[in-house]
Amino acid sequence: MNLSVQLGGLTLKNPVMPASGCFGFGQEFSQFYDLNTLGAIVIKAATGEARFGNPTPRVAETSSGMLNAIGLQNPGVDQIIKQELPFLEQFDTPVIANVAGSSEEEYVIVAEKLSKASTVKALELNISCPNVKEGGIQFGTDPELAYQLTNKVKNVSSKPLFVKLSPNVTNIVSMAKAVEEAGADGLSMINTLTGMKIDLKTRKPLIANETGGLSGPAIKPIAIRMIHQVRQVSNIPIIGMGGITTSEDVLEFYWQGPTQ
Amino acid sequence: MLRRPISIADYDKQINQLTIIYKVFGEGTDWLARQLPGGQINVLGPLGNGFDLSGIQGQTVIVIGGGVGVPPLYNLVKQLNSQFNDVTAILGYQSKVSIFYEKEFKDLTQTYIATDDGTYGYDGLVTDVIRELRFSYDHYFSCGPTGMLKAVQHQLSDIDGYISIEERMGCGVGACFACVCQADNDKGYVKICQDGPVFHAKEVTL
Numbered sequence: 001m002n003l004s005v006q007l008g009g010l011t012l013k014n015p016v017m018p019a020s021g022c023f024g025f026g027q028e029f030s031q032f033y034d035l036n037t038l039g040a041i042v043i044k045a046a047t048g049e050a051r052f053g054n055p056t057p058r059v060a061e062t063s064s065g066m067l068n069a070i071g072l073q074n075p076g077v078d079q080i081i082k083q084e085l086p087f088l089e090q091f092d093t094p095v096i097a098n099v100a101g102s103s104e105e106e107y108v109i110v111a112e113k114l115s116k117a118s119t120v121k122a123l124e125l126n127i128s129c130p131n132v133k134e135g136g137i138q139f140g141t142d143p144e145l146a147y148q149l150t151n152k153v154k155n156v157s158s159k160p161l162f163v164k165l166s167p168n169v170t171n172i173v174s175m176a177k178a179v180e181e182a183g184a185d186g187l188s189m190i191n192t193l194t195g196m197k198i199d200l201k202t203r204k205p206l207i208a209n210e211t212g213g214l215s216g217p218a219i220k221p222i223a224i225r226m227i228h229q230v231r232q233v234s235n236i237p238i239i240g241m242g243g244i245t246t247s248e249d250v251l252e253f254y255w256q257g258p259t260q
Numbered sequence: 261m262l263r264r265p266i267s268i269a270d271y272d273k274q275i276n277q278l279t280i281i282y283k284v285f286g287e288g289t290d291w292l293a294r295q296l297p298g299g300q301i302n303v304l305g306p307l308g309n310g311f312d313l314s315g316i317q318g319q320t321v322i323v324i325g326g327g328v329g330v331p332p333l334y335n336l337v338k339q340l341n342s343q344f345n346d347v348t349a350i351l352g353y354q355s356k357v358s359i360f361y362e363k364e365f366k367d368l369t370q371t372y373i374a375t376d377d378g379t380y381g382y383d384g385l386v387t388d389v390i391r392e393l394r395f396s397y398d399h400y401f402s403c404g405p406t407g408m409l410k411a412v413q414h415q416l417s418d419i420d421g422y423i424s425i426e427e428r429m430g431c432g433v434g435a436c437f438a439c440v441c442q443a444d445n446d447k448g449y450v451k452i453c454q455d456g457p458v459f460h461a462k463e464v465t466l
């Protein structure tokens with residue numbers, strides 16, 4: 001069976017790829033299976049400088065999911081290009097680089113650098129990290145800011161550009177339309193939903209950052225609903241994610257139109 | 261459900277047996293306790309790095325455990341014994357009812373028990389026992405709650421020591437950055453699941 005898909009100019013062997021932040025930079029999971037079997041690899045967010053992230057605890061288990069507030073910890077875009085990308089060259093699997101920042105300038109610099117790296121075949125613009133004060137969430141909740149940022153990043157990058165949308169909005173369709181008009185080649189949906197868990201022993205939020213992003217099976221119906229809504233108004237490819245754990249989940253997303 | 265990090269308390273290669281000791285704490289360990297003999301569970305491991313005992317031979321060693329931090333010290337003491345070290349174990353528990361493996365440790369080496377509420381053994385903390393013993397040691401190894409490790413790290417700051425530390429984990433393999441701890445190295449941090457959980461006491465800032 002031919003599972004290959006076209007994704008904003010890229011041809012993938014199959015539509016399955018790990019979501020950003022769940023897969024590090026690939027090394028760890030390469031001990032468990034052959035990364036050549038993946039359709040693509042989406043690496044952890046890159047920012048302009050190294051970030052040390054949030055205090056711990058950073059994760060908490062919840063009903064059918066988990067909260068995380070890692071805080072975009074990463075060694076910075078230059079180190080990622082120098083230290084992390086070379087390992088991924090050996091695989092016949094396209095790498096999609098996740099771009100984060102706290103200002104328009106930072107996003108543009110990171111995107112420009114990553115788009116010049118030969119291993120990187122596409123960019124994913126993360127305007128939806130809910131876990132740092134200045135993690136781009138302002139760009140992910142305001143269609144006008146999202147339009148401007150997407151447009152600026154598109155201008156400095158020759159590689160296909162996917163914009164990762166936040167579900168923490170009242171109108172996902174207007175966000176999708178805005179970034180499509182700005183030139184996005186595709187969408188990634190969805191990032192995590194902001195949540196909180198209280199530790200019954202301390203009576204305080206369990207996660208040090210207090211709030212965290214909810215992921216896992218708990219958010220799958222929301223992801224499906226949002227993708228369905230966006231699909232009615234847009235034809236650009238959608239990388240779908242949010243609680244995919246079984247092949248049935250993959251099919252549910254697949255028949256909804258997206259490409260993961 | 262996420263995987264639970266549990267230490268290896270003991271193993272026997274000849275009969276392919278691995279021993280874990282855990283406290284039923286919440287949902288995950290409760291599920292584990294309800295599994296029946298002969299059943300199968302899915303395990304990812306062994307992960308990370310344990311105590312490195314290369315070169316630790318014929319020396320005086322103190323092993324300090326607290327609560328569910330005691331299990332990984334059991335096989336450690338066996339190995340220290342096999343390398344002809346003079347080992348003292350100090351194990352702290354909340355109360356008499358929470359004590360486990362007392363006899364097992366006593367069969368291996370000289371062992372002191374302390375309880376927080378004084379219902380058994382020494383009335384007080386492991387650090388109080390260390391203070392009263394006033395021996396000198398070449399090395400220490402410790403595993404337990406972060407508060408205890410901090411106190412031990414401080415009290416025994418002039419001895420070569422190794423501590424096994426805890427944090428909430430996501431992936432267990434170094435990919436998600438959930439379990440980082442501030443460290444005195446070029447990156448400024450370590451990932452407990454992958455680089456540890458055992459670290460040189462001087463490397464990590466608790």
Ligand SMILES: Cc1cc2nc3c(=O)[nH]c(=O)nc-3n(C[C@H](O)[C@H](O)[C@H](O)COP(=O)(O)OP(=O)(O)OC[C@H]3O[C@@H](n4cnc5c(N)ncnc54)[C@H](O)[C@@H]3O)c2cc1C
Pocket residue numbers: 060061262263264265266267268281282283284285286287288289290328329331332425426427428429457
């Ligand atoms: C390296 C390491 C080794 C450990 N070895 C042992 C051992 O040998 N024996 C033993 O009894 N316990 C051990 N623990 C603690 C054990 O992991 C927790 O008690 C257990 O995860 C609690 O799970 P639960 O489902 O019972 O609790 P719940 O509260 O239902 O768990 C909810 C979530 O919180 C996490 N969590 C809760 N408490 C802890 C904790 N103290 N440390 C890390 N994550 C936690 C769980 O893993 C789970 O993801 C170890 C922890 C670490 C980090």
Ligand SMILES: Cc1cc2nc3c(=O)[nH]c(=O)nc-3n(C[C@H](O)[C@H](O)[C@H](O)COP(=O)(O)O)c2cc1C
Pocket residue numbers: 019020021022044045068070072098126129164190191192214215216217219241242243244430436
């Ligand atoms: C530990 C963790 C770290 C994450 N880090 C990032 C990140 O760096 N960039 C990003 O765009 N999304 C990040 N995400 C969000 C995921 O990529 C994904 O959108 C979300 O987890 C929903 O999918 P899932 O339910 O399949 O995990 C992270 C999620 C988790 C759980």
Ligand code: FES
Pocket residue numbers: 428429430431432433434435436437438439440451452453454
């Ligand atoms: S638990 Fe994921 S990096 Fe340690």
